[in-house]
Amino acid sequence: MASVSVNVDGLANSEDWEGRYFHVDQILDRPGPRTDPSFLAGDKVKDFLRNKCKILVIGAGGLGCEILANLALTGFKDIHVIDMDTIDISNLNRQFLFRPADVGKPKAIVAAEYVMKRVRGVKVTPYFGKIQDKDVDYYMQFNLVICGLDSVEARRWINATLVNLVDTENPESLKPLIDGGTEGFKGQARVVLPTITSCYECSLDMLNKPTAFPICTIANTPRLPEHCIEWASVLEWPRIHGEKKLDTDDPEHITWLYAAAAARAKEFNIEGVTYSLTHGVVKSIIPAIASTNAIIAASCCNEAFKIATSSAAYLNNYFMLIGTEGIYSYTFEHEKRKDCPVCGGELLEISISHETTVEQLIEMLTERQTIQIKKPSLTTSTKHIYLQGPPQLEQATRPNLEKKVSELVEEGDPVNVTASTLPFTLELVIKYT
Amino acid sequence: MLKILSMKKNEDAAAKKKPKTSAAQIRVQKDLTELDLPPTMKTHFPDATNLLNFTLTITPDEGMYQGGAFNFSFNINSNYPHEPPKVKCLQTIYHPNVDLEGNVCLNILREDWKPVLNLNSVMVGLQYLFLEPNADDPLNKEAAEELRKNREQFLYNVKSSMRGANIKGVHYDKVLEH
Numbered sequence: 045m046a047s048v049s050v051n052v053d054g055l056a057n058s059e060d061w062e063g064r065y066f067h068v069d070q071i072l073d074r075p076g077p078r079t080d081p082s083f084l085a086g087d088k089v090k091d092f093l094r095n096k097c098k099i100l101v102i103g104a105g106g107l108g109c110e111i112l113a114n115l116a117l118t119g120f121k122d123i124h125v126i127d128m129d130t131i132d133i134s135n136l137n138r139q140f141l142f143r144p145a146d147v148g149k150p151k152a153i154v155a156a157e158y159v160m161k162r163v164r165g166v167k168v169t170p171y172f173g174k175i176q177d178k179d180v181d182y183y184m185q186f187n188l189v190i191c192g193l194d195s196v197e198a199r200r201w202i203n204a205t206l207v208n209l210v211d212t213e214n215p216e217s218l219k220p221l222i223d224g225g226t227e228g229f230k231g232q233a234r235v236v237l238p239t240i241t242s243c244y245e246c247s248l249d250m251l252n253k254p255t256a257f258p259i260c261t262i263a264n265t266p267r268l269p270e271h272c273i274e275w276a277s278v279l280e281w282p283r284i285h286g287e288k289k290l291d292t293d294d295p296e297h298i299t300w301l302y303a304a305a306a307a308r309a310k311e312f313n314i315e316g317v318t319y320s321l322t323h324g325v326v327k328s329i330i331p332a333i334a335s336t337n338a339i340i341a342a343s344c345c346n347e348a349f350k351i352a353t354s355s356a357a358y359l360n361n362y363f364m365l366i367g368t369e370g371i372y373s374y375t376f377e378h379e380k381r382k383d384c385p386v387c388g389g390e391l392l393e394i395s396i397s398h399e400t401t402v403e404q405l406i407e408m409l410t411e412r413q414t415i416q417i418k419k420p421s422l423t424t425s426t427k428h429i430y431l432q433g434p435p436q437l438e439q440a441t442r443p444n445l446e447k448k449v450s451e452l453v454e455e456g457d458p459v460n461v462t463a464s465t466l467p468f469t470l471e472l473v474i475k476y477t
Numbered sequence: 478m479l480k481i482l483s484m485k486k487n488e489d490a491a492a493k494k495k496p497k498t499s500a501a502q503i504r505v506q507k508d509l510t511e512l513d514l515p516p517t518m519k520t521h522f523p524d525a526t527n528l529l530n531f532t533l534t535i536t537p538d539e540g541m542y543q544g545g546a547f548n549f550s551f552n553i554n555s556n557y558p559h560e561p562p563k564v565k566c567l568q569t570i571y572h573p574n575v576d577l578e579g580n581v582c583l584n585i586l587r588e589d590w591k592p593v594l595n596l597n598s599v600m601v602g603l604q605y606l607f608l609e610p611n612a613d614d615p616l617n618k619e620a621a622e623e624l625r626k627n628r629e630q631f632l633y634n635v636k637s638s639m640r641g642a643n644i645k646g647v648h649y650d651k652v653l654e655h
Contacts, residue, residue, distance in 0.1 A: 197556060204500065245500065248559060249592065256590075260574070260582040260614035283578055385500035421510040425498040428526065432510045440525040460498050462507040469503050 060165060065090075068119055071355050080354040089353050094121050097352050100186040101125045102175055102202060104151040106332045107192025107224050109141045110341030112155055115190075116163040118349050123159075124169045124186070126178070127152040138334035175202055183209060183219065188352060190222045190344050192337075196251065199223060203236065203244035204386045210239045220351050224344040226336045229367035233343040234378070235351070235359045238387065242361060242378045245386035254328060269309060269316035273325040276304035292327045301326060339365060383468035390415070390468060395475045396449060402430055403445040409461065415470065420463040422472075424453060432463075450476055501557040505529060508596040518600055529553040532567065535604050536654055541632050542572075542607040545639045545652040549581075549603060551596070561590035562599060568650040571638030573610045573621035577647065581606070582616045619645055 072093075075085050083089065099120050101111050104127035115123055129151050131142045141158040142151070152170035159168045171178070175198060183189070183205060193199050203221065211217040221236040223244060236243050261267075262275045281290050281301065291297050302322040309317040323329065343363055350358045362378040365371070382388050392415065396405060402422070409420050422429040429452055430444055431437040444452065453459055459472040505528045512520070517538050522531045535547045548567040554560060564586055566572075566579040574582040583602050585594055615621030623631040634644050641651030 196559070200500075200556075251559075256588040258582065258584060258588050258614065259580060259586075260616055263576065263580075263582070263616050264618060279576075279578070279580065385503055419510075421506060423498065423502075423506055431506070434509060434512055434514070434520045436520065436522055437509070437525060437528075458498075460503050460506065462503065462510060464511045469507070 065119060072353060076356075078356050080357070083354040089355070090119075093119050093349075093352055097187050098122045098124070098185060099348065099352075100183070100189045101192070102189065102198070103127055103192040103194070104139075104141075104155040104170075105129065105135065105192065105194065106138050106334070106337040107226065107341050107344075108151070109139045109155060110337050111190055111192050111224070111345055112141065112159050112168065114341055114345035115348065116159050116166045116168070118345060120348070120352070121166050122169075123166065124171070125152050125156055126171045126173070126175055127155070128172070128174045138332060138337060175205075180205070180209060184217065186219060188220050188222065188348055190224070190348055192224050192341065192344070194225075196248075199225075199244050200248075200386075203238075206236075207238040207243055207245075207387045222344045222347050222351075224340045226332065226340050227330050229333055229336055231336045231340040231365040231367075232363060233340050233347065233359065233365075234362045235347050236361070242380040243384065243387040246381040246384045246388070247362075247378050266308065266312050266314060269305070269314055269318075269321060270325050272305040272309040272312070272314060272317055273301065273322050275308055276301045276322075277326050280304050280308075290326075292323075298323050298326065333367075336365070336367060339367075385469065388468055389471055391471050391473065393473045393475065395477050398448065398450045398476050400449050401446055402449055402452070405449050406430065406445075409472075416465060417461070417463045417470070418465045420461045420466075420470075423460050424457055425460075427452065429453070429459065449474065499555055501553065501555045502528065504558055505553055505596070512597050512600070514597070514600060515604075518604060533600055533603070535600075535607060537604065537607040540608040541610075541635050542639070544654055545570075545607075546654045547607065547652060551599075558592040558595070561586050561594075562596065564599065564603070568652055569648065570652060571617070571620055571634055571644060571649050572606070573612050573615050573617055573624055574606050576616040580616060582611075582614045584614075619647075 069090070072089050073086055075083050079085075097120060099115060099122070101108055101115070101123060104112065104125050108125065108127060112123065112125060127150070130148055131139070131146045131151055131154060133144070133147050136142055136144065139151075141155045146154045150170070150172035152172045156168035156170035160166060189202065189206065191199060191202060206219050206221050209217050209219060218238060218240070221238060221244075222233065223236060224233045225231060235241070257271055257274055259278070262271045263279060266272050266275060277290060290301075298319065302317070302319045305322055306317045309315070343359075347359050350356045359375065360377050363373065363375045365373045380387065394408070396408070406420060406422070409415070409417050419432045421431045423431070428437065428441050430441045453474055455474060455476055457474070459474060461470040461472055509520075509528055514520075517536050519534050520531055521534065522528070524530070529552070531551050533549045533551060535549070537543050537545065547570060550565050550567055552563040554563070564581055566575050566581060568579075569577055581603070583599075583606060585599060585602050610624060612621045612624040620631070620634070623634060638644055638649035639652050642649060
């Protein structure tokens, strides 16, 4: 007799139904040849995964749905999810946590409810809004962050936030970031250990250049339907609507662009301008492929599981998948960039007296043999201390030269130093003696 | 979750505190403070605390646009330098590569922009347009055609447009320096 009763719908009504962890426990109950020395096989690691580990999923779209389902089924029980979007009918072919009746509702909330309904004992806490709404304390509460995002901007933001969160005095402040991304048949999964391994910003130059057409071509000699659409959005929209911003999420705006682009296409005998192409071009949409999402999400969750449990070596640090012609994948270590504006740069602690003036500080910097700096410009996040140029700004900040640094900069307030001799940025942390 | 959290802070790179200035801001600070402009170009900051929005005045000292003062607005967003700065001409000028709304046809402002370029390259590129207007990439078709077909007439149109004149039904702003 099984000790767990089974409901008519086939789901166990106890939280951890019999056999739930049978397969996962094969990995967690004993160390293997590739497990980390710190791996605590058995109850300890299971307790961490199932009762203590708090994981944040950013994005509840194509990747996010897969990630949420995978995590819940692997045994993560405290999952948070953020997404600022609502469900569109075109999402339903691959975002399997949503149903036609959900169209228009927030993705994060619907996804969280669905996962909790299907996988007993998992708590999914949704937030319908932007990642930028949340502060440092919010991100501090998680052990791990997984991203399934579609925008470079959001990735850069979360990457910079997690890098800046790192406080060497507090190991808990280092939050591994697992970033998944797909574009048609291509995808990538990577593990970022903020400040330790290469970060998202380090690899920005690997991004494909967005296709931009020369403005004179779109203005004069359009040959492609895309040229007509770009003409409508780049030149015609601002000409007709002035300051009014184009909202690519507003169907009325897209309809207007479509009409303008279609008229222009007719004038130049160009075929192929459609509403969906217009929408696609202005939002730079690349068709999403469900199977690419499934592979990348699986890879991300596999990494999350390995990092959370130390049960196997984690990805170091970049996995790319190219499914355009057959299946090809390549894993390599992307190196940290020394001059990365987020995780690179150098940090210099400097002790000065309360009486030291800005001019004296600049002199101290230029005399330092170790940094070889010439004509440094200094700012904090809120004000300019001294700028070497252009002339107007140099004049505006010149009076600061005679002021005491302590009047302008609070202790511990980072000061950004740039100079032509520095290929990277230097951050000063000032201590007053 | 264990190994990474106890990772030692042995690396210099890990010894990093909290910068709050955005990467775009720092890059713009670097670009601007290292501008190396000829006397024919001057920047103006309406708000000296805001580095992301400013104007550039170009006063060419040779070529057919000599004697004019041309103003461009620069708007830089938080994705700089991965996106180029947005540059517009603030006056209505008679130029084959600038349209009547102030859009500028300069390859490095769009299709050929790369993050290794900087504000200095954009400014030098803009000035070049006044020295060598390019009839092959027209935004103002009338002007481009004139330049191609009848250089004398084009030169005359440039001069009169700079004094503020109507050419083929379009009024151009007076842009003379003095």
